[in-house]
Amino acid sequence: xxxxxxxxxxxxxxxxxxxxxxxxxxxxxxxxxxxxxxxxxxxxxxxxxxxxxxxxxxxxxxxxxxxxxxxxxxxxxxxxxxxxxxxxxxxxxxxxxxxxxxx
Amino acid sequence: xxxxxxxxxxxxxxxxxxxxxxxxxxxxxxxxxxxxxxxxxxxxxxxxxxxxxxxxxxxxxxxxxxxxxxxxxxxxxxxxxxxxxxxxxxxxxxxxxxxxxxxxxxxxxxxxxxxxxxxxxxxxxxxxxxxxxxxxxxxxxxxxxxxxxxxxxxxxxxxxxxxxxxxxxxxxxxxxxxxxxxxxxxxxxxxxxxxxxxxxxxxxxxxxxxxxxxxxxxxxxxxxxxxxxx
Numbered sequence: 072x073x074x075x076x077x078x079x080x081x082x083x084x085x086x087x088x089x090x091x092x093x094x095x096x097x098x099x100x101x102x103x104x105x106x107x108x109x110x111x112x113x114x115x116x117x118x119x120x121x122x123x124x125x126x127x128x129x130x131x132x133x134x135x136x137x138x139x140x141x142x143x144x145x146x147x148x149x150x151x152x153x154x155x156x157x158x159x160x161x162x163x164x165x166x167x168x169x170x171x172x173x174x
Numbered sequence: 175x176x177x178x179x180x181x182x183x184x185x186x187x188x189x190x191x192x193x194x195x196x197x198x199x200x201x202x203x204x205x206x207x208x209x210x211x212x213x214x215x216x217x218x219x220x221x222x223x224x225x226x227x228x229x230x231x232x233x234x235x236x237x238x239x240x241x242x243x244x245x246x247x248x249x250x251x252x253x254x255x256x257x258x259x260x261x262x263x264x265x266x267x268x269x270x271x272x273x274x275x276x277x278x279x280x281x282x283x284x285x286x287x288x289x290x291x292x293x294x295x296x297x298x299x300x301x302x303x304x305x306x307x308x309x310x311x312x313x314x315x316x317x318x319x320x321x322x323x324x325x326x327x328x329x330x331x332x333x334x335x336x337x338x339x340x341x342x343x344x345x346x347x348x349x350x351x352x353x354x355x356x357x358x359x360x361x362x363x364x365x366x367x368x369x370x371x372x373x374x375x376x377x378x379x380x381x382x383x384x385x386x387x388x389x390x391x392x393x394x395x396x397x398x399x400x401x402x403x404x
Contacts, residue, residue: 078242083222085250091278093260116363116387118347120380123364126340128371141337162341166334
């Protein structure tokens with residue numbers, strides 16, 4: 072519980088600090104090409120890893136289960152530019168349905 | 175749009191984006207409390223961190239059994255992009271003192287996007303603040319609503335909420351998969367992360383998978399605007 076709170080506080084302080092940093096530093100300090108490109112790659116890498124782990128990890132095992140069906144539905148809906156919240160609900164409902172059917 | 179955009183149109187667009195994005199705060203709230211955070215922890219993240227991808231990342235790592243420290247590191251790394259939004263916005267906003275301190279909090283994906291599409295700096299500021307503040311208000315109210323509702327959900331897996339978290343990350347990733355190289359890097363990060371799952375503590379595969387993709391990207395993806403290299 073307490074450790075979780077420390078984590079929450081670290082996220083809050085870190086994320087706010089990074090926002091403020093951007094408004095405060097002179098542009099040329101961070102416009103080095105390597106820095107700019109790394110900043111574009113970070114969200115792609117982390118979010119893709121998060122999709123994979125959240126979609127296919129179960130503890131320390133990699134499994135394919137009802138979540139895959141949910142992700143496939145989500146991908147189709149994202150491709151069709153369906154609103155975010157609708158996409159989430161459809162993904163959850165698909166996974167729930169597959170589980171209810173014993174998948 | 176060859177005609178100049180009216181201020182009313184800028185505000186209407188900003189409200190549209192702001193309300194749409196703010197509403198899915200309900201999903202963060204619900205997933206947070208079903209994932210093991212308290213209502214207050216969910217609300218604290220939305221109020222104080224206020225950057226959706228990082229909030230979901232912290233939640234994802236912690237809910238999967240990772241340590242809060244690993245979750246926080248993942249979240250803060252994702253927050254780095256907001257620094258670059260700030261750098262882009264600073265010449266348009268031109269802020270000092272407490273205004274800068276307060277404004278920094280609403281430097282997020284959507285407020286930045288709604289500012290940079292305007293040529294006129296005044297309308298850029300209008301779009302930025304209307305979008306950022308609308309999202310802040312609705313995102314926080316909906317986080318509370320979702321968090322309270324989530325507490326009464328028995329087994330989150332039975333209604334597919336674990337799939338919804340994965341779908342949330344996919345939705346945040348989707349607009350960034352706009353080039354062949356970014357799609358390849360995303361696949362690489364996912365493969366490395368899954369390959370590590372059996373061997374590392376929870377949370378570590380995410381950070382390592384993500385950083386491997388960054389390093390490979392820096393090494394092998396040609397820079398988009400190579401003329402800036404010196």
